[in-house]
Amino acid sequence: MKTANKCYQATVAEARAARRWFVVDATDQVLGRLAVRVATVLMGKHKPTYTPHLDTGDHVIVLNAGKIRVTGLRKKDETVYQRYSGYPSGLKEITMRTMLARHPERVIEAAVRRMLPKSALGTRMLKKLKVYAGDHHPHQAQQPEPLPL
Secondary structure, three states: OOOOOOOOOOHHHHHHHHOOOEEEEEEOOEEHHHHHHHHHHHHOOOOOOOOOOEEEEEEEEEEEEHHHOOOOOHHHHHOEEEEEEEOOEEEEEHHHHHHHOOOOOHHHHHHHOOOOOOOOOOOOOOEEEEOOOOOOOOOOOHHOEOOOO
């Protein structure tokens, strides 16, 4: 007996063929809201062909990462990013305020990374994210479209 309902499952070839490039200007955008939208596009959840076990998402270019906005009075000073070198007493901590001054693109990358799946699939999705502190990028040949936020 056949069932009437069939779930659509995209193939790897279909997922790769339908990839597009989007560009986002992060000027005066709230960090969390921007990261949610970018993570959704990287995963492919904005498409009707979304398949959970495949990378059906698109490429995203984020410009002006240094001009991102953060809500909350003390959030820039209370948010701490940690990294570990692997050596004893090798834990390094840096606040969001310092990170925005030195490497603003890492703040957006960290926010988006935490919203993606924690697996090899999430790592592949994150490789499609390109973040730049300024308003220029080397991806003009891909003809990116503006991403509606």
